[in-house]
Amino acid sequence: MKQNRGFLNIKRRNRVMLAVSVLLILSFIPLVISWRSSSLQRLSFSAPEASYNNWDDILLHPKPITLQTYSTGKMQTPLSAIMNLKHEQAQAIEDELVEFPVIVTVIQHEALGAYLIDAGLDASYTHNPYGSLEGLLVKRMSGKGSQEPNTHIAATLDKENIQIQGVWLTHLHPDHTAGILDLPKDIPYVMGKGERYPNFKFLIHGDHLAGIDELYEIDFAEGIDLPPFGKSIDVFGDGSLWAISSSGHSKGHVLYFINGIEEQILVTGDACNTLYQFDSGIGPGYYSSDLEQAQAELDRIIAFKEHYPEIKLVFGHDLQKGGNTM
Ligand SMILES: [Zn+2]
The missing domain is CATH 1.20.5 (Single alpha-helices involved in coiled-coils or other helix-helix interfaces)
Structure with a gap:
């Protein structure tokens, strides 16, 4: 036994x-x-020393840098994906499928050349609503996109005869990275430290970063405080372009401020998707990694614009811009 x-x-x-x-x-x-x-290998972006250390000084010293925005197509998503319909101001708003442009910004610095902010949708969206995304979860997790022929950002750069020197990314969601597929790979691609790239083999992947050897990460711990925002980096060291830490919509989300002589503009990425979002004060929806932080970031953008009404705003998914004179 x-x-x-x-x-x-x-x-x-x-x-x-x-x-x-x-x-x-x-x-x-x-x-x-x-x-x-x-x-993918991540290297740290070596930030120059900031030329100014407060908004009043920055705004008093604009630089020869300009900005142009382009739509690279449209995405269809539930409204609740981009607006938090649980917000108290959203009680009367019904969730529905809505369509938004996917914006790419081209900046031109007189001495340093042209750069992109984000890359938008790639050329495959002309014939496939999911573009280059593949995997078991694509239809469940991704909205449908569409694109007029030759409006992806590489085609626009060709048409305008613009050679870019690098790409600044607000974050790594697929509608901001897909266009990289059509862009040169021997230029720097820069984003916020800790930003995750949602590319999951078998489940959902577009491999938008294929061919890039390394990504550069901005470590905002080296930056200066620019209230109402947090840590910020003087990207070129001349006060013309600022990267501003804005975790919330995604972990390493970045806002960019273009301090131009003609216009001074905050590019919000998906921290503020549309003019309507800005006007209503209703924060980003369930596409965001942290709803509370995303709301706090939108509140900071609104406070910034109230304090400096002459500054204009370019949103992540709206061809309309924010600002009295736009
Ligand atoms: Zn996003």
Whole structure:
């Protein structure tokens, strides 16, 4: 009997071991998937010393830098994805499918050349509503996109005969990275530190960063405080272009401020998707990684604009701009 019980114990132990091994293997699969998605090398962007340390000084010293915005197509998403309909001001707003342009900004610095802010939709959206996205979850997780022929950003740059020197990314959501597929790879691509790239093999992936050897990350800990915003970096060291930490819509989301002589403009990315979002004060929706922080960031953008009404705003998904004179 004793021997038998011992034998049974061994059998039970083997079964437990087997169950534990299966569990371990299963829990490793998502790890492997996420590791594959984030294994692109990340280097730190070496930020120059800031030329000014407060908004009044920055705004008093505009630089020869200009900005142009383009729509690279449209995305259809539920309104609740981009607006938090649980907000107290949103009680009367019904959720529905809505369509928004996907904006790319081209900046031209007189001495340093042209750069992009974000890359928009790639050329595949002319014939495929999911563009280059593939995987089991694409239809469930991604909105449908559309694009007129030759309006992806690489075609626009060709048409306008603009050669870009690099790309500043507000964040790495697919409607902001897809256009990279059509762009040169031997230029720097820069984003906020800690920004995750949601590219999951088998589940949902567009491999928009394929061919890029490394991404540059801005470490805002090296920046200066520019209230009402937090840490900010003087990207070129001459006060012309500022990157502003704005975690909320995504972990490493970045706002960009263009301090031009003709116009001074805040590019909000998806921290503020539309003029309506700005006017209503209703923060970003469930596409955001942290709704509370995303709301706080929108509140800061509104406070900034109230304090400096002459500053204009370019939103992530609206061809209308914010500002009295636009
Ligand atoms: Zn986004």
